[in-house]
Amino acid sequence: MEExxxxxxxxxxxxxxxxxxxxxxxxxxxxxxxxGMEATGHARWFERLLAELGFELWIGDPAEIKAKxxxxxxxxxxxxxxxxxxxxxxxxxRIWVPSPENRDLRQLLWHRHRLVQMRTRIMNQLQAVAMNxxxxxxxxxxxxxxxxxxxxxxxxxxxxRRRKELLELLDQLDPKIAELTxxxxxxxxxxxxVVQLMTHPGVGAIxxxxxxxxIGTPGRFPCGKQIxxxxxxxxxxxxxxxxxxxxxxxxxxxxxxxxxxxxxxxxNCQSGHGQKTRxxxxxxxxxxxAIFAVG
Numbered sequence: 133m134e135e136x137x138x139x140x141x142x143x144x145x146x147x148x149x150x151x152x153x154x155x156x157x158x159x160x161x162x163x164x165x166x167x168g169m170e171a172t173g174h175a176r177w178f179e180r181l182l183a184e185l186g187f188e189l190w191i192g193d194p195a196e197i198k199a200k201x202x203x204x205x206x207x208x209x210x211x212x213x214x215x216x217x218x219x220x221x222x223x224x225x226r227i228w229v230p231s232p233e234n235r236d237l238r239q240l241l242w243h244r245h246r247l248v249q250m251r252t253r254i255m256n257q258l259q260a261v262a263m264n265x266x267x268x269x270x271x272x273x274x275x276x277x278x279x280x281x282x283x284x285x286x287x288x289x290x291x292x293r294r295r296k297e298l299l300e301l302l303d304q305l306d307p308k309i310a311e312l313t314x315x316x317x318x319x320x321x322x323x324x325x326v327v328q329l330m331t332h333p334g335v336g337a338i339x340x341x342x343x344x345x346x347i348g349t350p351g352r353f354p355c356g357k358q359i360x361x362x363x364x365x366x367x368x369x370x371x372x373x374x375x376x377x378x379x380x381x382x383x384x385x386x387x388x389x390x391x392x393x394x395x396x397x398x399x400n401c402q403s404g405h406g407q408k409t410r411x412x413x414x415x416x417x418x419x420x421x422a423i424f425a426v427g
Contacts, residue, residue: 159187193226237319237345241341248309251305258299261287265285267285321337346363
């Protein structure tokens with residue numbers, strides 16, 4: 133848009149480099165540029181391009197932008213016109229965007245989380261193999277003695293091959309997860325806010341680092357309740373007429389994430405009946421929410 137208020141509409145294609153050439157020409161002309169766009173995925177290349185050129189990028193909340201839409205008709209062209217109008221009227225619902233370093237550390241947490249999920253699936257399959265043969269060893273299956281017994285079980289040819297390859301995959305994942313866990317602990321020690329969070333019982337390097345990365349700048353939240361709502365720990369209220377009900381965080385959502393690195397004293401994570409206490413359950417669910425938010 134020109135300083136006179138005039139503007140033209142142009143559709144830019146990314147696949148053939150047209151979009152990049154367009155913005156680089158603006159840089160060569162010395163034009164001051166501010167770009168507004170809805171929060172979306174698969175746009176890192178565009179953010180890096182604008183950062184390289186020194187252009188300002190505002191990312192908006194899609195829900196608020198949708199609420200400001202008057203026309204029911206929704207097209208890319210109409211959305212672009214609406215965002216231009218919001219920018220000109222200083223009503224653009226800009227949101228906080230994590231830094232490149234923050235995003236890269238999120239990849240570390242997300243990658244480790246996915247590998248742990250893969251390892252859990254493999255271990256569950258090996259448990260099923262043993263149980264089908266009449267052995268219920270649970271955690272003992274994965275110590276030296278249990279593994280030796282598992283390898284000696286007489287199985288059919290394809291079942292034997294499945295057992296062998298699952299054990300090979302497990303051996304490959306264990307050192308990778310250990311390496312990533314060490315990297316998470318090292319990054320956590322570099323951040324005083326994470327170290328402070330780790331003083332709370334049940335909060336380890338993974339939980340603390342995930343929360344610091346998700347929350348980002350605490351000053352963007354007016355109060356603590358908004359942080360709880362942002363991380364999904366505030367009960368949702370459903371009301372209609374004279375009937376009101378709420379849904380709170382359920383203990384069954386906790387998926388056994390109270391690992392040794394997150395809770396060194398296991399006795400602190402258990403109640404008298406061998407069940408997780410309510411405080412620990414909330415931390416477990418909070419960790420899962422934070423990990424998914426990181427992704």
